[in-house]
Amino acid sequence: MHVYETYCRETFDEKGRLTQIQLDYPADFNFAYDVVDAMARLAPQQKALVWCNSEGQEAQFTFADISRRSSQAAQVFLQAGIRRGDRVMVALKRHYEYWFVTVALHKIGAVLIPMTHMLTQEDILYRLRCAPVQAIVCTPQDQVPARVAGAVAQAGGACKLWTVQQDIPGFSNLTRAMEEAEDTLDRLPTLATDPMIMYFTSGTTGQPKGVVHDFTYPLAHIVTAKHWQQAQDGGLHFTVAETGWGKASWGKIYGQWLIGSAVMVFDFDNFDPKRLVGIINQYGVTSFCAPPTVYRYLVKKGIPPMPTLRHAATAGEQLHPEIFRRFTQSTGLPLMEGYGQTETTLLLANLQGWEPLEGSMGVPSPLYHIQLQNPDGTPTPVGEIGEVVILPPETGKPVGLFTEYLGDPALYAQAWRGGVYHTGDAAWQDEKGYYWFHGRFDDIIKTGGFRVGPFEVENILMEHPAVLECSVVGIPDPLRGQAIKAVVVPVPEREPSKTLEREIRTFCNSRLAEYKWVRTVEFVAAMPKTISGKIRKTELRT
Structure with missing residues (x-):
């Protein structure tokens, strides 16, 4: 069971390749109500989340479970005074509470700010000063509460602090509070144009920037999940990313749940390629996405058979052609490279139906009008290097593109100079329409x-x-x-x-x-x- 067809119309060519996609959604579209709660009504027992950790613990949650638990978390937040438009920072590693909290914040219209647990106290302080928050929810592990509390004290603001699973001095226990909360919630008013999630980028020429996306952002990830990662209705998709990073939105919740795929979560601290393959085989993962670093380790250590795996994708950095070849030789699966930014969703990829070419960024997503441009704004000829830019539609903004850099309208205007969005990345296009990454115009x-x-x-x-x-x-x-x-x-x-x-x-x-x-x-x-x-x-x- 899936709900994406309610909001999505697709057109394919004679080879079965996606050529056009049109997204239609109501003015109050909200992923929590219109996808999660909808799935809970239509297919309550369908798996949504399969979770395990390196200590051998495991849990599974249906869409009905996610709907109920997120409503409990929303009730806790509402009782604490968190409201529509409030900002809540979340650093929950790969704990399954992340999914309850995320959907809960969407339900009440609060702005989710994911944060990796690896940030220092100074990193957290910087973010608090850029974007004052009303609450922080964090893992009890790895001294994160101490760093959070220290940063909050330095910032001088007052905000509600929660952790999960354990009692930590100075923090409320969200897990216990949820158990005592009502598990239903009447729909609260939100708009598709409201801010939904904000990621901090990695700073290049300056400090990290707050990138804001609205409630239409999840819909753009239909292309990410279905046509690039090739997650399947009733399948089990595994993206390795920790929840503090943008790739978690790409591979651990939105597009996958829209098309009816469960997500696999392995909560670990130390990367072990052998254990990773064990998880894939133990739980029957059908599609997998990881940065090239993971595939390099797998190739180096030797790749055991993975009989349930049907598709493998990669993004985040360039993949060496030798890794592509050796992985394909070992598994029979091509590695489907993809490309996008924190400010966007999937822009270019080796999409379903297209022959994957090792080293290529692939072809443009039909969701966007991608072009290579010269510095003067003219189109770059085939075979020559230009900047990857996005041309906007005739009306509105492309679905899935960010709405602002927090507190920096001048920087936002600079990114959209000349009427197009500038990625800052250089590439060239071959005669078949494939794009090839050349380098970055910045120094990330x-x-x-x-x-x-x-x-x-x-x-x-x-x-x-x-x-x-x-x-x-x-x-x-x-x-x-x-x-x-x-x-x-x-x-x-x-x-x-x-x-x-x-x-x-x-x-x-x-x-x-x-x-x-x-x-x-x-x-x-x-x-x-x-x-x-x-x-x-x-x-x-x-």
Whole structure:
């Protein structure tokens, strides 16, 4: 059972390839009521969530379960004064409570702000100052409550603090409160144009930006789930991402539930490729999506048979053709690459019905009018490198594109300069219509499936007394895709040495989330710069 056809009309060519998709939705569309609660009425016993963790615990939830539990969580939030438009930060790792909380916040019209548990107290403080929140719900694990409480105290604001499963001083226990709450909820007024979710990007030329999406955002992920990941009605889809990252929205809830696929969740801390394959086989996963880092590990360790797996997809960074070939040789499954941004949904992909080409970003999603443009705004000819841009429809904005950068209308206007949305990514198109990634116009680093803005790391580096000037770049790494390298001009009083290198790395990494750790330090006498004084990161990378 699925509900996506209520809002979606698709057109296919003679080869069965999607050529056009039209989304129609009511003015008050809300994923929680119109998808989750609708599925709970139409197919109450259909599986929605299959969960397990590295300790051997497991649980399964039907759509009726999700509907009921989310209503309980919504009642708790309402009793605490959380209302439509309020912001709630959520850092729940892969705990199954994330799905109850997310749907609950949608029901009351609050703005969900997902946050990875790996953020430092300084990271959390920055986000609180950018987007004051009315509440925070976090995991009891990994000292996250202490970092959250410390950041809230530093910010000086008052907000409600919840954790789950355990009693933590200073935090209310959401799990216990839900057990005592009513499990039904009358529909509350919301609009499709209301803000629904906000992700913080990884900073590139500055600090992370708040990217806001409205309640139409889930509908755009029909293409993500059905035509790229090829999740199936009644199937079980497994996306590896932790819930603090945008890819969780791509692969762990919206599009999958719209087309009737359950989502598989494995709650783990330490990545083990053998265990990952074990989960796929134990629970009968039918479609799988992970960053190239995961496939590199799988290929390196050897890939056991996965008889239930029918489709495999990847995104987040470039996939080396050798990994594509070896994975396909071992499994018989091609890796379907896809591309998009925090500000968008799926833009380009090796879609169902198209022959997947190793190394290619694929073809444009029919949901968007994609074009390559030259710097002067003219279309880029086939075979030449241009910037990937999105042309808007004649009326309104494309469904699935962000509505604002929080508190920065000038930056939003810059992204939409010339009447098109600028991705900042360079690519070229071949004669068959496939797109090929060339590089980024910004300097974001993609390491181990995570996105890291150099500016965040450089800020910490500059706090070290021996660092006169610095720049951070990504360098090729066989396992991570890219590793973070710091290029440092030391102060005259300190001579470059292995001891100083270790000192700087220890200083930085003790202040950074693990995925942002500096792996290499290189000392130079001076930075290569442009005439205007900007550091040439391209030269540092080469």
